[in-house]
Each structure stands twice: as C-alpha cells, then as structure tokens.
Amino acid sequence: MNERFKASALLNPMFPDEITFNEKGVTFKVRKALSSTDNFVFYNDISGVEIEAGIFFSTIRIIPRMRQEIIMKNFSKGDAKKVKELLLQKVQS
Known part of the structure; x- marks a missing residue:
C-alpha cells in the first residue's frame, strides 16, 4: 500500500503538504517557502x-x-476523510 495525498495547490501552489502511506507507517511532509519537515x-x-x-x-x-x-x-x-479512514484502519489492525 503506497497511497499519496497532496494538499490543494489552489491555496499554496508551490509548496503543498503531502501525506504518504507505506507498509509500516505514514510520512507527513509539511512544506514552507524555504524549508520542509518530514515526519515519519x-x-x-x-x-x-x-x-x-x-x-x-x-x-x-x-x-x-x-x-x-x-x-x-x-x-x-474527501481526501481528509479518506486519510482519517486509512489511518484509523491501520491503527486498529
């Protein structure tokens, strides 16, 4: 399972936040103008x-x-709801 969700480019076209699911956990990439933070x-x-x-x-x-x-x-x-469902599904299993 390698699902990826990106924030809307409408409000932040250059640096949208991103969520990536993999087998063991999830990576949250928070982007800013001159930096980004990856949290696994x-x-x-x-x-x-x-x-x-x-x-x-x-x-x-x-x-x-x-x-x-x-x-x-x-x-x-829709993406927020799907992310929550996937996270809760993985946390419970």
Whole structure:
C-alpha cells in the first residue's frame, strides 16, 4: 500500500503538504517557502486523528504518542476523510 495525498495547490501552489502511506507507517511532509519537515510515524504510534472541515478545505491534525501533534492544511474534504479512514484502519489492525 503506497497511497499519496497532496494538499490543494489552489491555496499554496508551490509548496503543498503531502501525506504518504507505506507498509509500516505514514510520512507527513509539511512544506514552507524555504524549508520542509518530514515526519515519519509508525501506525501503532498514532493515538488520534482529527479533521477540521472548512467550506472548501480541511485541516488534518495527527496526534502521535509521545510527540507534538502534526498539522496538515488545505486538503480536500474527501481526501481528509479518506486519510482519517486509512489511518484509523491501520491503527486498529
């Protein structure tokens, strides 16, 4: 399973956030103008997933155990819902 989700390029065309699923965990790439942060989290280290839905876009908040939360912005509502479903499915299995 190698699924990838990118934030909308509408609000941030040059540096969209990205979420990549693989066999053991998930990578969260938060991009900024001059830097980016890659966070790899094993599925069993995720304690929660929250979605803040706006009119057009959603913010995904990942709550890992023993770490600071990871905030991913500007995902479509459908992608945010799919990311949450996949994470919860992997965390429970």
